[in-house]
Amino acid sequence: MARITHGIGCSHIPVLGFAFDQGKEGEDYFKPAFDGFEWTRDFLKQEKPDVIVLVYNDHASAFDMKFIPTFAIGCGETYQPADEGFGARPVPPVPGHADLAWHIAQSLILDEFDMTIINEMEVDHGLTVPLSMMYGHVDEWPVKVIPLAVNVVTYPPPSGNRCWALGEAIARAVESFPEDLNVQVWGTGGLSHQLQGPRAGLINREWDNGFLNRLIGDTQELRHVPHIEYLRETGSEGIEMVMWLIMRGALGKSTRALHRHYHVPVSNTALGHIVLEPVDGSVPPSPTLEGNNEAAQALIG
Amino acid sequence: MARITHGIGCSHIPVLGFAFDQGKEGEDYFKPAFDGFEWTRDFLKQEKPDVIVLVYNDHASAFDMKFIPTFAIGCGETYQPADEGFGARPVPPVPGHADLAWHIAQSLILDEFDMTIINEMEVDHGLTVPLSMMYGHVDEWPVKVIPLAVNVVTYPPPSGNRCWALGEAIARAVESFPEDLNVQVWGTGGLSHQLQGPRAGLINREWDNGFLNRLIGDTQELRHVPHIEYLRETGSEGIEMVMWLIMRGALGKSTRALHRHYHVPVSNTALGHIVLEPVDGSVPPSPTLEGNNEAAQALIG
Amino acid sequence: MVRDIHQYLAEFDDIPGTRVYTAARARQGYQLNQFAMSLMKDENRQRFRADEKAYLDEWAITDEQKQAVLDRDYNKLLDLGGNIYFLAKVFSTDGLSFVQAVSTMTGMSVEDYQAMMNAGGRSPAGQRSIRDKN
Amino acid sequence: MVRDIHQYLAEFDDIPGTRVYTAARARQGYQLNQFAMSLMKDENRQRFRADEKAYLDEWAITDEQKQAVLDRDYNKLLDLGGNIYFLAKVFSTDGLSFVQAVSTMTGMSVEDYQAMMNAGGRSPAGQRSIRDKN
Numbered sequence: 001m002a003r004i005t006h007g008i009g010c011s012h013i014p015v016l017g018f019a020f021d022q023g024k025e026g027e028d029y030f031k032p033a034f035d036g037f038e039w040t041r042d043f044l045k046q047e048k049p050d051v052i053v054l055v056y057n058d059h060a061s062a063f064d065m066k067f068i069p070t071f072a073i074g075c076g077e078t079y080q081p082a083d084e085g086f087g088a089r090p091v092p093p094v095p096g097h098a099d100l101a102w103h104i105a106q107s108l109i110l111d112e113f114d115m116t117i118i119n120e121m122e123v124d125h126g127l128t129v130p131l132s133m134m135y136g137h138v139d140e141w142p143v144k145v146i147p148l149a150v151n152v153v154t155y156p157p158p159s160g161n162r163c164w165a166l167g168e169a170i171a172r173a174v175e176s177f178p179e180d181l182n183v184q185v186w187g188t189g190g191l192s193h194q195l196q197g198p199r200a201g202l203i204n205r206e207w208d209n210g211f212l213n214r215l216i217g218d219t220q221e222l223r224h225v226p227h228i229e230y231l232r233e234t235g236s237e238g239i240e241m242v243m244w245l246i247m248r249g250a251l252g253k254s255t256r257a258l259h260r261h262y263h264v265p266v267s268n269t270a271l272g273h274i275v276l277e278p279v280d281g282s283v284p285p286s287p288t289l290e291g292n293n294e295a296a297q298a299l300i301g
Numbered sequence: 302m303a304r305i306t307h308g309i310g311c312s313h314i315p316v317l318g319f320a321f322d323q324g325k326e327g328e329d330y331f332k333p334a335f336d337g338f339e340w341t342r343d344f345l346k347q348e349k350p351d352v353i354v355l356v357y358n359d360h361a362s363a364f365d366m367k368f369i370p371t372f373a374i375g376c377g378e379t380y381q382p383a384d385e386g387f388g389a390r391p392v393p394p395v396p397g398h399a400d401l402a403w404h405i406a407q408s409l410i411l412d413e414f415d416m417t418i419i420n421e422m423e424v425d426h427g428l429t430v431p432l433s434m435m436y437g438h439v440d441e442w443p444v445k446v447i448p449l450a451v452n453v454v455t456y457p458p459p460s461g462n463r464c465w466a467l468g469e470a471i472a473r474a475v476e477s478f479p480e481d482l483n484v485q486v487w488g489t490g491g492l493s494h495q496l497q498g499p500r501a502g503l504i505n506r507e508w509d510n511g512f513l514n515r516l517i518g519d520t521q522e523l524r525h526v527p528h529i530e531y532l533r534e535t536g537s538e539g540i541e542m543v544m545w546l547i548m549r550g551a552l553g554k555s556t557r558a559l560h561r562h563y564h565v566p567v568s569n570t571a572l573g574h575i576v577l578e579p580v581d582g583s584v585p586p587s588p589t590l591e592g593n594n595e596a597a598q599a600l601i602g
Numbered sequence: 603m604v605r606d607i608h609q610y611l612a613e614f615d616d617i618p619g620t621r622v623y624t625a626a627r628a629r630q631g632y633q634l635n636q637f638a639m640s641l642m643k644d645e646n647r648q649r650f651r652a653d654e655k656a657y658l659d660e661w662a663i664t665d666e667q668k669q670a671v672l673d674r675d676y677n678k679l680l681d682l683g684g685n686i687y688f689l690a691k692v693f694s695t696d697g698l699s700f701v702q703a704v705s706t707m708t709g710m711s712v713e714d715y716q717a718m719m720n721a722g723g724r725s726p727a728g729q730r731s732i733r734d735k736n
Numbered sequence: 737m738v739r740d741i742h743q744y745l746a747e748f749d750d751i752p753g754t755r756v757y758t759a760a761r762a763r764q765g766y767q768l769n770q771f772a773m774s775l776m777k778d779e780n781r782q783r784f785r786a787d788e789k790a791y792l793d794e795w796a797i798t799d800e801q802k803q804a805v806l807d808r809d810y811n812k813l814l815d816l817g818g819n820i821y822f823l824a825k826v827f828s829t830d831g832l833s834f835v836q837a838v839s840t841m842t843g844m845s846v847e848d849y850q851a852m853m854n855a856g857g858r859s860p861a862g863q864r865s866i867r868d869k870n
């Protein structure tokens with residue numbers, strides 16, 4: 001049976017991709033950022049997860065304005081790194097796990113999540129930078145990846161509650177996959193940053209750390225943080241943090257932190273990184289009515 | 302204030318598009334099919350709806366297998382008829398209503414529906430055949446259309462309950478649009494038909510009429526009909542009927558039928574058509590938590 | 603009561619003479635369906651008509667799938683992951699109607715199939731479930 | 737308590753120095769953002785660099801938008817419906833980093849902006865709400 005063993009949250013800052021690709025990890029400016037991932041690189045070498053459900057947002061790379069899916073799940077065999085305006089990152093193609101991805105996609109739709117299924121797409125820094133931070137320089141990625149792209153660009157993005165609930169549904173889906181797989185869920189993006197307008201450069205160390213605190217333990221407070229609070233407190237691009245709630249929701253009732261790292265500045269952004277382990281991974285049963293069972297029917301009166 | 306005045310259900314059979322385009326509406330084979338729409342053509346001339354939210358499925362025209370959105374809403378200015386393999390239908394381009402469409406799309410996402418927003422696409426017989434049936438030969442369509450494309454091709458499609466709930470959310474969205482607009486919701490596809498395999502040609506007159514019956518009044522039984530029942534009873538393509546539930550959900554608590562028509566055969570398909578009026582159009586309040594209000598929070602305990 | 607996607611899908615195999623377009627079929631037929639969809643463009647239809655084999659060879663589909671397209675064996679194509687809405691672009695390119703194309707999958711002549719439809723269609727009696735024979 | 741999308745959106749105008757990428761902006765900037773996205777292809781970047789004006793003229797964007805692109809006036813581009821993730825393709829084509837491009841929107845020099853970031857970034861104090869001045 002597949003199981004969700006850990007959740008990881010981390011920023012996906014493009015400049016760390018450049019630094020990594022050009023071998024500048026040791027430079028004074030970048031060292032503190034990369035050092036915070038050392039613990040995790042060792043951890044992953046021991047853990048050897050088979051699959052990562054990697055929650056990220058596409059930054060106008062795979063999706064243009066013609067169509068904007070709220071939740072898109074990659075069910076393909078492999079994904080090429082996108083050219084974001086300066087050539088594609090020199091990292092290996094990202095192998096998918098089509099069996100598990102399709103299983104999750106189908107399960108989510110039965111659970112009344114209105115997924116968009118993606119069979120071919122390119123993936124940008126939102127997905128490849130976290131992989132580089134965690135796995136370092138590799139000839140091929142030692143893990144398979146299920147990309148889960150969330151719209152956090154065009155308003156409204158999904159609510160915090162919806163993201164958390166999606167995580168819970170992902171946990172139910174993984175649990176019902178028969179193959180024995182060690183699955184991690186990663187939430188990426190954030191933390192506080194604003195890349196536009198006169199207020200650009202906003203960083204909110206206090207709010208960010210309160211956010212990291214509330215990923216730990218059994219509080220579900222973050223479900224209820226409205227978008228406007230992210231915007232006011234953490235900058236316009238801080239909204240990416242809702243994606244971490246999918247990761248957190250997938251870990252169930254309560255968590256503990258194994259590793260935590262916060263660093264400012266990296267480019268325009270506050271770098272946050274956390275490794276979480278489920279303490280009690282239980283999630284609510286599916287509310288789906290497709291099965292037409294009595295308990296489900298009772299829910300809608 | 303915009304208001305949903307009526308709901309219309311009807312099949313979207315491609316051969317009726319051919320017959321229509323070639324002026325064969327009067328031929329013996331087609332006459333009974335077209336005659337059933339006479340009442341509705343007169344009705345629409347009096348009613349003059351401003352906008353139709355037209356629920357349909359794309360038949361491998363706008364969407365290929367690269368991406369498969371469960372619910373996609375057209376927010377564009379205009380939609381060209383698709384070439385489905387024999388040239389595009391000679392009907393006018395379909396004008397969108399971008400203001401209302403974006404309003405609905407945004408509202409639905411706040412209501413925790415995971416919509417895909419579409420800004421450019423072509424529309425196939427699923428959308429244009431019902432327009433031809435209802436409006437006849439026109440130089441331009443006398444109404445604006447918001448296409449709402451539902452995946453009923455790759456399994457699983459959304460559940461009946463999810464479709465009904467989407468209709469309720471559309472009703473809430475339309476109600477909060479400030480402009481005074483007469484809005485109809487159309488559900489298309491079905492009724493019983495199977496286009497594939499040795500069982501092709503299946504028609505289930507009894508089940509179809511029971512389905513039409515259950516759109517009328519205040520029963521919500523159809524929410525709970527599982528996909529397998531459509532497949533067994535109405536043929537593999539009978540699953541398209543779940544789209545009618547979006548229309549029905551949008552009409553609220555109870556309805557009456559103003560017009561009803563059922564005819565077999567048209568090509569491989571049972572033609573069904575119904576015009577419904579809300580008796581009590583009330584729908585449940587939004588369950589969304591984005592607003593972070595107490596009542597909403599109480600819902601999730 | 604459907605507990606998960608496995609239970610949900612399991613019932614689909616119990617429907618006589620029917621292939622439900624599940625993920626498994628969608629994956630098997632991915633390139634086949636993409637090929638079919640390419641026939642929405644007139645230039646592609648012309649190239650396909652001019653040399654079907656050469657056009658098919660441009661696609662990463664199996665020899666079995668290619669042969670089934672050349673044979674217009676729609677039941678075989680369904681077995682190999684084809685979806686009828688995609689395959690419709692092939693028979694539309696041939697100038698066939700849905701009735702003509704669909705009848706080829708039933709083992710009936712077009713005339714017999716049309717007659718059955720005119721008489722009200724195929725009855726669901728005995729066609730609902732292999733297991734329950736109803 | 738947010739009752740509908742109008743209330744939800746109304747608060748976005750109360751954030752100092754920030755344009756939230758709402759539907760209204762997405763619609764205004766639709767073609768502008770599609771233009772920016774075209775620069776993901778190297779051949780398009782080369783054509784754009786060779787003759788910016790000619791390349792821009794291929795797109796159904798307003799003269800004001802074209803001029804703002806030529807001027808690399810990113811605040812103006814945001815006002816005209818541009819989105820920063822799309823516009824990033826323009827400054828990436830120019831070989832600019834996010835820090836360099838973003839600083840131009842703040843009224844600060846690149847050096848001052850970089851210094852502010854190195855000192856911990858812009859404080860949210862007084863930057864949360866125009867109305868509440870906090």
Ligand SMILES: [Fe+3]
Nearest residue numbers: 012126189240
């Ligand atoms: Fe990002």
Ligand SMILES: [Fe+3]
Nearest residue numbers: 313427490541
């Ligand atoms: Fe259809």
